[in-house]
Amino acid sequence: xxxxxxxxxxxxxxxxxxxxxxxxxxxxxxxxxxxxxxxxxxxxxxxxxxxxxxxxxxxxxxxxxxxxxxxxxxxxxxxxxxxxxxxxxxxxxxxxxxxxxxxxxxxxxxxxxxxxxxxxxxxxxxxxxxxxxxxxxxxxxxxxxxxxxxxxxxxxxxxxxxxxxxxxxxxxxxxxxxxxxxxxxxxxxxxxxxxxxxxxxxxxxxxxxxxxxxxxxxxxxxxxxxxxxxxxxxxxxxxxxxxxxxxxxxxxxxxxxxxxxx
Amino acid sequence: xxxxxxxxxxxxxxxxxxxxxxxxxxxxxxxxxxxxxxxxxxxxxxxxxxxxxxxxxxxxxxxxxxxxxxxxxxxxxxxxxxxxxxxxxxxxxxxxxxxxxxxxxxxxxxxxxxxxxxxxxxxxxxxxxxxxxxxxxxxxxxxxxxxxxxxxxxxxxxxxxxxxxxxxxxxxxxxxxxxxxxxxxxxxxxxxxxxxxxxxxxxxxxxxxxxxxxxxxxxxxxxxxxxxxxxxxxxxxxxxxxxxxxxxxxxxxxxxxxxxxxxxxxxxxxxxxxxxxxxxxxxxxxxxxxxxxxxxxxxxxxxxxxxxxxxxxxxxxxxxxxxxxxxxxxxxxxxxxxxxxxxxxxxxxxxxxxxxxxxxxxxxxxxxxxxxxxxxxxxxxxxxxxxxxxxxxxxxxxxxxxxxxxxxxxxxxx
Amino acid sequence: xxxxxxxxxxxxxxxxxxxxxxxxxxxxxxxxxxxxxxxxxxxxxxxxxxxxxxxxxxxxxxxxxxxxxxxxxxxxxxxxxxxxxxxxxxxxxxxxxxxxxxxxxxxxxxxxxxxxxxxxxxxxxxxxxxxxxxxxxxxxxxxxxxxxxxxxxxxxxxxxxxxxxxxxxxxxxxxxxxxxxxxxxxxxxxxxxxxxxxxxxxxxxxxxxxxxxxxxxxxxxxxxxxxxxxxxx
Numbered sequence: 007x008x009x010x011x012x013x014x015x016x017x018x019x020x021x022x023x024x025x026x027x028x029x030x031x032x033x034x035x036x037x038x039x040x041x042x043x044x045x046x047x048x049x050x051x052x053x054x055x056x057x058x059x060x061x062x063x064x065x066x067x068x069x070x071x072x073x074x075x076x077x078x079x080x081x082x083x084x085x086x087x088x089x090x091x092x093x094x095x096x097x098x099x100x101x102x103x104x105x106x107x108x109x110x111x112x113x114x115x116x117x118x119x120x121x122x123x124x125x126x127x128x129x130x131x132x133x134x135x136x137x138x139x140x141x142x143x144x145x146x147x148x149x150x151x152x153x154x155x156x157x158x159x160x161x162x163x164x165x166x167x168x169x170x171x172x173x174x175x176x177x178x179x180x181x182x183x184x185x186x187x188x189x190x191x192x193x194x195x196x197x198x199x200x201x202x203x204x205x206x207x208x209x210x211x212x213x214x215x216x217x218x219x220x221x222x223x224x225x226x227x228x229x230x231x232x233x234x235x236x237x238x239x240x241x242x243x244x245x246x247x248x249x250x251x252x253x254x255x256x257x258x259x260x261x262x263x264x265x266x267x268x
Numbered sequence: 269x270x271x272x273x274x275x276x277x278x279x280x281x282x283x284x285x286x287x288x289x290x291x292x293x294x295x296x297x298x299x300x301x302x303x304x305x306x307x308x309x310x311x312x313x314x315x316x317x318x319x320x321x322x323x324x325x326x327x328x329x330x331x332x333x334x335x336x337x338x339x340x341x342x343x344x345x346x347x348x349x350x351x352x353x354x355x356x357x358x359x360x361x362x363x364x365x366x367x368x369x370x371x372x373x374x375x376x377x378x379x380x381x382x383x384x385x386x387x388x389x390x391x392x393x394x395x396x397x398x399x400x401x402x403x404x405x406x407x408x409x410x411x412x413x414x415x416x417x418x419x420x421x422x423x424x425x426x427x428x429x430x431x432x433x434x435x436x437x438x439x440x441x442x443x444x445x446x447x448x449x450x451x452x453x454x455x456x457x458x459x460x461x462x463x464x465x466x467x468x469x470x471x472x473x474x475x476x477x478x479x480x481x482x483x484x485x486x487x488x489x490x491x492x493x494x495x496x497x498x499x500x501x502x503x504x505x506x507x508x509x510x511x512x513x514x515x516x517x518x519x520x521x522x523x524x525x526x527x528x529x530x531x532x533x534x535x536x537x538x539x540x541x542x543x544x545x546x547x548x549x550x551x552x553x554x555x556x557x558x559x560x561x562x563x564x565x566x567x568x569x570x571x572x573x574x575x576x577x578x579x580x581x582x583x584x585x586x587x588x589x590x591x592x593x594x595x596x597x598x599x600x601x602x603x604x605x606x607x608x609x610x611x612x613x614x615x616x617x618x619x620x621x622x623x624x625x626x627x628x629x630x631x632x633x634x635x636x637x638x639x640x641x642x643x644x645x646x647x648x649x650x651x652x653x654x655x656x657x658x659x660x661x662x663x664x665x666x667x668x669x670x671x672x673x674x675x676x677x678x679x680x681x682x
Numbered sequence: 683x684x685x686x687x688x689x690x691x692x693x694x695x696x697x698x699x700x701x702x703x704x705x706x707x708x709x710x711x712x713x714x715x716x717x718x719x720x721x722x723x724x725x726x727x728x729x730x731x732x733x734x735x736x737x738x739x740x741x742x743x744x745x746x747x748x749x750x751x752x753x754x755x756x757x758x759x760x761x762x763x764x765x766x767x768x769x770x771x772x773x774x775x776x777x778x779x780x781x782x783x784x785x786x787x788x789x790x791x792x793x794x795x796x797x798x799x800x801x802x803x804x805x806x807x808x809x810x811x812x813x814x815x816x817x818x819x820x821x822x823x824x825x826x827x828x829x830x831x832x833x834x835x836x837x838x839x840x841x842x843x844x845x846x847x848x849x850x851x852x853x854x855x856x857x858x859x860x861x862x863x864x865x866x867x868x869x870x871x872x873x874x875x876x877x878x879x880x881x882x883x884x885x886x887x888x889x890x891x892x893x894x895x896x897x898x899x900x901x902x903x904x905x906x907x908x909x910x911x912x913x914x915x
Contacts, residue, residue, distance in 0.1 A: 013778045017767035017833075045727030047589075050649075058651050081821070084730045084759035085782050088751050177652035184641045192643045200646060209650060229646065262749075265691070266732035267724060 010082070011102070017070070027104065031111025039119045044149040046126040049133055050216060052112070057209050060108060060137045060167050064101070068148025069165040071100050073158045080266055090258040093149070097257065101145045112137075122162045129215045136208035139246045143204050145167065146253035153260045167262040176203050177262025193228040193258060200229075202241065204249045211242055305330050305338070305346070312336055314359075319346035320367065328352050335361035340368070348380075350371050355383045363392040372401040381431070382408040385413065391661045392416070399423055403431030404452065413442045418563035422451040427475055429665040440464065450474060455497070458484040467491055477502045478519075481509065489514065494526070500545065504530040511535065517543040525550040526567070530575070532557060541565070547572045548590070558585055561651045563680065569595055569635075580603050586680045587611060587630070591648065592672065594630040597639035603671040604638065617678045628676040631667045634661035683707050684729065684860065684861055689738035691724055694856035698724045699735065700840070700884040706877075711851060711861045713871040716881035717912065719855075722864050723762075725881070729862075730759060742829070748766035755783065760822035762833040764814040772798065772817055775806060779821050796820065797844055798814040811838045823850055829863045830854060836870060848874060880911070887911070 155161035286422035302308035328348035350373030400423035433449035455471030466489035471478035478494035488510035493515035516526030525547035542548035552575035
């Protein structure tokens with residue numbers, strides 16, 4: 007698996023898309039820091055960008071990579087290696103490469119502006135960790151979708167739809183249900199609804215780290231109590247892990263039954 | 269005008285009286301003529317000065333019924349040994365200066381304070397240091413008082429027992445100036461106090477409010493700093509209050525705010541800075557209040573309106589980097605928004621006169637939704653909310669037409 | 683020795699393989715022929731484990747290989763489409779494939795044979811289709827395995843390279859390998875194969891030497907023999 011990982015990592019990390027992705031975060035990072043020169047302000051602005059973009063990029067690249075490397079995958083399949091080894095290796099190679107672009111792209115500007123001397127270092131790290139988790143989660147989901155759809159167009163559409171669902175529609179439905187069930191105490195429900203969506207969960211984890219947490223009022227206090235404590239933090243990390251591991255397990259299970267007949 | 273009259277009385281009157289009576293100094297110390305403060309007071313005549321030497325006097329319940337000056341040499345301490353109120357002033361023209369008050373103590377039945385001023389006109393409490401006092405200075409039914417340059421803090425007492433730093437009840441013409449008050453319940457608490465001035469004080473780390481007004485009209489507080497309090501300042505059921513040049517900062521917590529206005533009429537809120545408060549100004553009813561030249565920066569909400577809000581003028585303020593500039597869920601009518609700077613404003617200025625050509629609507633759809641459903645705040649900074657806000661900005665449906673700044677400033681006001 | 687026993691595979695309603703019984707016992711070149719959709723690719727992919735049959739078994743040296751993977755160590759495979767990771771260089775790709783197998787490889791002779799030396803440090807994305815196919819051939823032939831499976835090996839090759847490839851196949855045959863080829867270029871099949879298997883609609887229609895099929899159809903060339911079979915239906 008490590009061999010496959012190594013080669014797919016060195017393949018993807020040298021592609022122009024990786025450079026673009028790296029350059030995007032690099033420029034965004036420097037621009038934000040240059041404009042506000044306040045590290046924690048820049049972190050707040052980045053929350054929006056990262057929570058939208060890293061799932062999107064993970065999804066799109068995951069699907070594209072899976073379909074594009076189909077021929078080569080067949081060559082690998084004819085080699086004396088286990089199937090799951092090939093796909094997990096490729097998956098890890100892609101996720102790691104995307105995460106590297108992301109972490110280095112943001113890391114350089116913030117390092118340059120003295121993140122290690124800033125009190126916002128904890129916030130910045132939780133932002134990076136969330137971004138990496140989301141990359142791994144959504145790349146795994148994209149692989150799942152691509153595995154279940156032989157048709158490229160269908161697979162791509164399904165992947166975008168999944169991203170749209172978790173990044174936008176979920177929150178819309180969440181908001182509407184808050185409106186509809188206005189009369190009921192909704193803190194626990196919101197807590198669960200937030201924890202179930204990896205994007206929302208990451209957003210809350212980062213926001214609670216930032217000093218705007220007090221904004222969240224009573225609801226925020228309930229959240230703070232849950233996520234702020236060690237147990238809540240462990241549970242959140244556990245949920246994010248689950249979001250990563252379950253799709254991977256499904257890849258491993260699906261892959262054994264998949265036919266490669268084209 | 270009232271203040272000038274007030275100043276005249278307070279400065280001229282002591283000079284006048286001291287000229288007529290031959291004042292005598294009476295020293296108090298273990299080797300002096302008087303061993304205790306009480307003894308010195310007992311033998312003193314009106315107009316005398318009692319000087320406390322550099323010692324610790326363990327006394328409490330000292331009652332002053334004559335016009336005396338009580339002054340400490342450097343390091344003079346009155347320690348109540350947790351037995352109760354230290355000083356009771358029940359006469360006019362009393363001065364308390366340069367003393368250290370310590371260990372007032374706590375009772376379930378009675379309110380112990382370091383200094384209680386009762387029905388006393390023309391008193392001065394200056395340059396004193398209050399430590400481990402559950403309540404600092406309490407003034408009742410008194411007029412023309414100076415409370416100046418004192419340090420008041422509770423020490424590490426139990427929170428439920430702690431009272432106010434300075435508490436005035438049914439008073440008029442007080443001047444409270446240059447004090448430092450921290451670790452109390454309320455820094456300064458006014459009930460039924462009128463025509464008074466609170467200037468240049470620092471109130472911080474107080475558990476409830478830095479400054480608290482109830483039923484107190486015609487007062488002004490200027491150039492004060494309120495920070496890291498449970499909440500900065502609460503002004504309730506009061507009229508004609510002037511609030512100028514104050515700084516409200518870091519009043520940060522679940523339900524915390526820089527300034528609470530509850531049922532306020534005809535007030536001026538001018539040139540204050542609100543920095544990093546959960547809610548900068550929480551309004552539960554304000555009518556004919558002018559909010560002018562204030563600076564709102566990095567607050568959760570700049571102005572959050574929860575009660576009726578009529579005929580206010582919100583003009584030339586800077587709203588910079590607040591999560592919400594304005595939020596309301598009640599009637600809000602006849603208010604004038606004019607020429608404020610809004611950092612979220614994205615319009616243009618073709619004729620370069622510094623005023624944006626497109627009007628600005630300070631209420632965003634999401635802040636409206638949050639005011640209806642507080643739980644919705646959990647979606648703050650999500651993509652969906654950004655989309656919702658954007659679409660509402662392009663074609664407003666939910667946000668009210670009457671809340672609009674027709675002349676938004678392009679740059680921050682100085 | 684490769685043996686298919688009662689092999690069945692269907693994709694939805696389409697029966698790709700219907701009860702195939704086939705024994706390839708000798709060494710030499712076996713061509714699997716048939717029109718599009720006759721099941722020849724599916725058959726090959728069953729051997730490689732990319733398609734898992736619904737029923738039946740495949741025995742290689744008398745061992746069932748279904749859902750196993752270690753046996754592939756003794757199989758070389760040339761895929762029909764040569765498509766590789768775009769950002770690796772040719773030599774990195776060769777290293778990678780070598781890495782995945784604990785086996786000696788003699789890639790340098792093949793690189794020389796196909797004149798790939800100048801491309802070794804080039805990224806695969808900038809190579810022409812023909813050059814990629816040559817790389818593909820190198821990857822397939824560089825290991826010493828007793829079974830070699832070639833899926834449309836002549837695709838995209840220039841005439842000289844086709845001759846070189848044929849020589850390669852000839853050498854391997856002499857070394858005692860079992861070589862399976864799918865192709866729709868009948869002249870190629872006629873030239874190099876010892877035995878053919880003709881597939882039609884998921885069934886084995888014919889197995890035997892080229893002479894036998896010619897005799898059976900009374901035709902002079904393999905191409906016309908096949909045409910007769912297809913036309914006579």
